[in-house]
Amino acid sequence: MDTDMVEPNIREKVAFIPIDEIDVARPSLFQKDTVGLFFERLRREEPVHYCRESYVGPYWSITKFDDIMAVDTNHKVFSSEAKLGGIAIEDMHSAKSALELEMFIAMDPPKHNQQRKAVTGAVAPSNLLLLEPTIRERACQILDDLPVGEDIDWVDKVSVELTTMTLATLFDFPWEERRKLTRWSDVTTAAPETGIVASYEARRAELIECAMYFKGLWEQRINAEPKNDLISMMAHSPATRDMPFLEFLGNLLLLIVGGNDTTRNSISGGVLALNQNPDAYLKLNNDPGLITSMVPEIIRWQTPLTHMRRTALQDWEIGGKKIRKGDKVVMWYLSGNRDETVIDRADEFIIDRKNPRHHLSFGYGIHRCMGNRLAELQLRIIWEEIHKRFAKIEVTGEPERLFSNLVRGITKLPVRLHAR
C-alpha cells in the first residue's frame, strides 16, 4: 500500500519520518501537493539534504534560496551537461530516455552560449513588442468564445489554448495543426506512469514523428528569406544552421516545453491562487493596476518547474555539507520560493509585493529562463483581458495535478465564469 494515501496523518507522518529517509523525488508527492510539507522540514532541519536511495538513485536536495542561488550561478562547478545526466533529477541519457536529444539547456559553455545566443532574439523584449498585439488579439478571441455561467475546464479552454497559440506564432507553425505542439510538449516530459504515453517506445515513436514534421518546416524555411520566427532563425544562424539533427530537434523541443507547460500551468495556477485567497481577488478587482506585480507573484507561487539539476564537477561545500565530484545536485526552486529567510511571508499569496520578481522560478545565472519576459507578457495580457470581461472565475471543483516531480502541472481546473 502506498502510505502517501493516508492523507489525514500526513503532517504527523512528515514530522516523524527519520530525516535520512525523506525522498522528495517521488512524483506522487507532487500530484497530491504534499511535497511542500517535506520541504518545510528540510529547510528547517537539513537544508542541504542527501537522499541515499530513490528511484532516481542518490541525490542532494538544495532547499534554501541562497544555497540554490549559489549553485545556479556556479556553472563552472555545477554542470548541466546531458552526458553527465543533464538538468532534471531523472538522467537524460538513461535507458528510459526517448532519444539522445541535445539541447542547450543541457550544455555547458562555450557551446551553450553560442546556441542560446542564436535563438534568444526571438523572445527578446524588442521582438515581444511586435508580438504583443497578436497575442492580445488571440487572448481576446479565446475569452470571448467562453460560455458564462457554465462549468468548463479552464486548463483546456484557456491555459493550453493561449500558450499553444503563442508558440504557434513564435514558430510560425501551421495554424490548424497547432495542437500538435501541445501534444509534443506533453510527450517530451512524460513518463508512462503519467498516462500521457503508453510506453517509452510509444513516446519515442511520437518524438520521431515530431522530428520529421519539423524537418519539413526547417527545409521550407532554409530555402526562404530569413524571417523572425524561431525555425527560420535557427535555420539561418551560423551558430545553429549546421546543427546535427538530434540537436536541432532537442533545441526545438526545449523551446516548445519551455514555452508551453510552464506558462500554461502559471495561467491555471493564478486562477487557483486567487480562489484560495479571496482577499487578494477582491484587491485585484478593485485595482487592476496590481496585475503588474501579481504576475511575478503567480510565477513564484506556482513555480511551474519544481527543480533543475546539476552534476558536481569537483568536490564542493554547500551549507556545511561536502558534495563529491560526480554527485547529483537538485535545486528545488519550489522550496526556495517558500524560504521565509529571504521572502517575507513566503507562504502567502500577496499580489502587491514590494519586490515580486525576486523569486527562483526562472533560475539564475547563464541558464536563466530565456523566455521569462514572454511568460510575463502572456500572463499580463490574459489577466488584463480577463479583468475587462469577468467579475470572477470561480473554481467549482478540485483541481487535478500532474504526476511529475519536474513539471508542477495542473491538468484539470473546473471553473464557472461570472460576467462583469
Added chain:
Amino acid sequence: MVKVTFVSSDGTRRAVDIAEGETAREAALFNDVPGIDGDCGGVCACATCHVFVDPAWIDKVGRLAEGAAEADLLQFAEGANEYSRLACQIPIEPLMEGLILHVPEQQY
C-alpha cells in the same frame, strides 16, 4: 554622497545621490529610477540591471572583464555593447562624482 545621473532611453535625466560603497543598482532602486529591475537582488545572477556607461566615464568605471560572471550574463542581454555593465557590479566611489549611466529601453 556621490551624484549619479541615469539617462533613460527617451532622454530623461535623473540625478540621484548615493552613498559611497553602495552600487549603481542601489542608486537606481533606492531612488525609483525606472528601467532598472535588478531581479536577483544584486548578486550578478540575472542581467536585469544592465546599463551603458557613458563613454566619457568608461575608464573610471572599468570595462567588462572577459570571462567574468558579469560578461557571461551580459552576452545574452539585448543590445549589449562595449560600454555595457551590470549596475550591481559598479560600486560607487568618490571619483565617480557626476557619473552618467544610460538605461536601456528594456531589461531582459
